[in-house]
Amino acid sequence: MNEIFDSQTTFKDLGLSDEICRAVEDCGFEHPTHIQSKLIPEAVKGHDILGQSKTGTGKTAAFGLPILQRVEKNEPFAGLALVPTRELAIQVAREMEKFGAKTGLSILPVYGGQKITVQARKLERKPNIIICTPGRVMDMNNRGLLPYNKVKIAVLDEVDRMLDIGFREDIRRILGSIKHKHQTVFVSATISPEIEKLARQYMNKPMDLTANDAKQLTVSQVEQSYVAVEPWDKRRLLRFLLKKEKPELTLIFCRTKMTVDRVAEDLKRNGKDVESLHADMHQGKRNSVMKRLREGNVDVIVASDLAARGIDVDNINLVVNYDLPEDPDIYVHRIGRTARRGRDGKAIAFVTPEQGPLLSKVEQLTNVEVTQVAYDDCEPGKPPEKIRQARAKEQAAADQHREKKSRSKIQLPDAEAQQDTSKFPGGIVPVSGPKKRLGGRLRTRRS
Numbered sequence: 001m002n003e004i005f006d007s008q009t010t011f012k013d014l015g016l017s018d019e020i021c022r023a024v025e026d027c028g029f030e031h032p033t034h035i036q037s038k039l040i041p042e043a044v045k046g047h048d049i050l051g052q053s054k055t056g057t058g059k060t061a062a063f064g065l066p067i068l069q070r071v072e073k074n075e076p077f078a079g080l081a082l083v084p085t086r087e088l089a090i091q092v093a094r095e096m097e098k099f100g101a102k103t104g105l106s107i108l109p110v111y112g113g114q115k116i117t118v119q120a121r122k123l124e125r126k127p128n129i130i131i132c133t134p135g136r137v138m139d140m141n142n143r144g145l146l147p148y149n150k151v152k153i154a155v156l157d158e159v160d161r162m163l164d165i166g167f168r169e170d171i172r173r174i175l176g177s178i179k180h181k182h183q184t185v186f187v188s189a190t191i192s193p194e195i196e197k198l199a200r201q202y203m204n205k206p207m208d209l210t211a212n213d214a215k216q217l218t219v220s221q222v223e224q225s226y227v228a229v230e231p232w233d234k235r236r237l238l239r240f241l242l243k244k245e246k247p248e249l250t251l252i253f254c255r256t257k258m259t260v261d262r263v264a265e266d267l268k269r270n271g272k273d274v275e276s277l278h279a280d281m282h283q284g285k286r287n288s289v290m291k292r293l294r295e296g297n298v299d300v301i302v303a304s305d306l307a308a309r310g311i312d313v314d315n316i317n318l319v320v321n322y323d324l325p326e327d328p329d330i331y332v333h334r335i336g337r338t339a340r341r342g343r344d345g346k347a348i349a350f351v352t353p354e355q356g357p358l359l360s361k362v363e364q365l366t367n368v369e370v371t372q373v374a375y376d377d378c379e380p381g382k383p384p385e386k387i388r389q390a391r392a393k394e395q396a397a398a399d400q401h402r403e404k405k406s407r408s409k410i411q412l413p414d415a416e417a418q419q420d421t422s423k424f425p426g427g428i429v430p431v432s433g434p435k436k437r438l439g440g441r442l443r444t445r446r447s
């Protein structure tokens, strides 16, 4: 069975209008993916749905097409999709515009970092469908520019991510403010008890379209491996790896914004065409980096987890976990940026000596063995002076400790040591006293 596509079905079978089916075909989609063929027919009937499928399996169209199908041209603010990041708001709106090209519906992304006045003007034109980040939608609602009372279908995309990054209260507030009867759909790559609870709370008899076979969370086309590396040697290894693997487009994930900038600087100095992407950057810059990424007009992007979810760019053929994340879910989302649309991709994680248990957690979650690769032609680097000094100090302390310990051992005087070995069992003369197990005393014959 095809892992992603439902080749027995066409979009026409899913209850979508001709206009939508034609636009979808124009996007080059032949068959729906499994989540699309399960979710779309129910969603167009108006059911509330909790849907789950792996990253890169077409969840955007799964919720986007039913919105386009159910919203009418004369219904302003009827579709509301909440997404966790600005980049995703832009991407989802863009994709829905393509699917809805023949419907005449207007779609607007609304997100933080954009000028309020500019957005206010766009909202005054009463778009049919809004794709937005939670903070900004509440702000616009408070200003009276974005009413909730017209919402016909509300969607939460990437629900797991929303909860991770602390949108919990915002989501509750928004969903709780839509008081009239409406349809609600959640989609997520992973489902937790908290998400199920949220669904029960805000949905009316939700259909459960979560996969029972979610054991393997990553698509099998991603070839996963790791390289053992000392923390101070990562940058050098990265340069080597990029030379060796010759990827077309690489996405590198680091834990902090500072590391993102440092790694990007280092690669730039070494002649790579690099951009960084993290939340402290100006929105204009973030948009221009995303544009270069989408156009494939850059070699390497070094990013924080801002880019870990939802971002859908063709041709990312290598994802590097420069810092292994503490949370294995994040690993899954990061590597889901490659091997999209059934293509192949590689994911390589840098694992430092103390991160073995973290790697095991990842393997447990993904149910995939992450194999080690060793670049034999990559000589390990020399530790920096600071680390060499600290190590020398550690070593000296350990030596001293060992010496002290061996001196404190009971040593029999030489004369005694040379006594008649036949007096001892097996001829072995003890060099220390009896073991602690015996309470440090020899057994007496009294008992």
Ligand code: ADP
Residues within 6 Å of the ligand: 028, 029, 030, 031, 032, 033, 036, 053, 054, 055, 056, 057, 058, 059, 060, 061, 310, 311, 312, 340, 341
């Ligand atoms: P997810 O949200 O599940 O991670 P996306 O909705 O971002 O996945 O889709 C991943 C990629 O697959 C996108 O580039 C999208 O255009 C493409 N895609 C989605 N559905 C289909 C389909 N039925 N046929 C071909 N490509 C598809």
Ligand code: MG
Residues within 6 Å of the ligand: 059, 060, 157, 158, 310
């Ligand atoms: Mg998605």
